[in-house]
Amino acid sequence: MLPRQNSVYSASHGFQPEEIKEKLSAFPGGSVDLLKQEESGLAVLTINNPSRMNAFSGSMMVELEERVAQLETWTQGKGLIVRGVSGTFCSGSDLNAVRAISNPQDGMKMCMFMQDALTRLLRLPLVSVALVEGRALGGGAELTTACDFRLVTRDSVIQFVHKHMGLVPGWGGAARLVHIVGGRHALRLLGGALKVDPELGLQMGLADGLLEEEEVPDAAGAERDAALRQAEDWLSSYTKGPAQVVQATKRVVVSGRELPLTEALRAEKEVFGTVWGGPANLRALASKTKHK
Numbered sequence: 001m002l003p004r005q006n007s008v009y010s011a012s013h014g015f016q017p018e019e020i021k022e023k024l025s026a027f028p029g030g031s032v033d034l035l036k037q038e039e040s041g042l043a044v045l046t047i048n049n050p051s052r053m054n055a056f057s058g059s060m061m062v063e064l065e066e067r068v069a070q071l072e073t074w075t076q077g078k079g080l081i082v083r084g085v086s087g088t089f090c091s092g093s094d095l096n097a098v099r100a101i102s103n104p105q106d107g108m109k110m111c112m113f114m115q116d117a118l119t120r121l122l123r124l125p126l127v128s129v130a131l132v133e134g135r136a137l138g139g140g141a142e143l144t145t146a147c148d149f150r151l152v153t154r155d156s157v158i159q160f161v162h163k164h165m166g167l168v169p170g171w172g173g174a175a176r177l178v179h180i181v182g183g184r185h186a187l188r189l190l191g192g193a194l195k196v197d198p199e200l201g202l203q204m205g206l207a208d209g210l211l212e213e214e215e216v217p218d219a220a221g222a223e224r225d226a227a228l229r230q231a232e233d234w235l236s237s238y239t240k241g242p243a244q245v246v247q248a249t250k251r252v253v254v255s256g257r258e259l260p261l262t263e264a265l266r267a268e269k270e271v272f273g274t275v276w277g278g279p280a281n282l283r284a285l286a287s288k289t290k291h292k
């Protein structure tokens, strides 16, 4: 099978996704749900395993990869919100599955599979936001770093608990964390397994915004929907306009973020060619847009 364009690993690295998928599928539970809103171009990816604080079972890891593959081909998409059900984000990998695949070979395969899925998530041509309510622990904290932005609620805690588990991040979270907050803060967060509350998150640059609680008359469910609505509002400033332009913007940022300068410049030229003289560009020129 040919490697996917945005994949990290291929067969030459010993990456056999079908083999590890089969193994992971033997540990079922929960789901990863995708809701695409065609009209707005916004999608919501929901981590759904409430009886285990939204931990990732094996089958959920497989579903995550499948949802990412669906989003990779969404030509009209512009934005993505990643969240957990029941007022909490994600408590990492399901410890029952982890115990069952704790041998080094399976660990490496799971690591490659999740690194690949989360790298492809971050490389999607969509502006992505992790909406962190409640706890994001271990792999859940790593998942927040696979989004472009992180919005947190007052009760949120992001914690890279790996050190307490005798581990380091293995879903790409350490590499991404260094890019987001720099090496010094990353070492504090990983080395001290610090609990990142909203204040610390904003101060270190891990969080991009705090969603203030809204006055809601009834139950907790309404409050959570309020957080999702606020995240959608926040995201809409970045997803206004045609999908082609939003996707092109994300693409030049991904190449600038990941490639050496000369290659990034060439990639930017390619993307520029897709929008120059395009419908949105011609409309703007015809309307003599002023940027006041």
Ligand SMILES: CCCC(=O)SCCNC(=O)CCNC(=O)[C@H](O)C(C)(C)COP(=O)(O)OP(=O)(O)OC[C@H]1O[C@@H](n2cnc3c(N)ncnc32)[C@H](O)[C@@H]1OP(=O)(O)O
Binding pocket: 051, 052, 053, 055, 056, 091, 092, 093, 094, 095, 096, 135, 137, 138, 139, 140, 161, 162, 165, 167, 168, 169, 170, 171
């Ligand atoms: C490379 C990836 C590395 C990783 O992700 S390693 C996994 C890191 N995550 C963890 O170690 C989380 C361990 N869990 C906890 O610390 C606590 O359960 C947590 C999340 C703080 C919640 O505490 P509480 O509010 O007191 O609730 P609780 O402990 O009663 O949890 C409710 C039920 O959820 C379960 N749960 C939570 N996190 C889980 C997980 N990761 N895997 C499997 N099951 C998990 C927990 O066992 C409990 O189940 P039950 O009701 O006892 O049957």
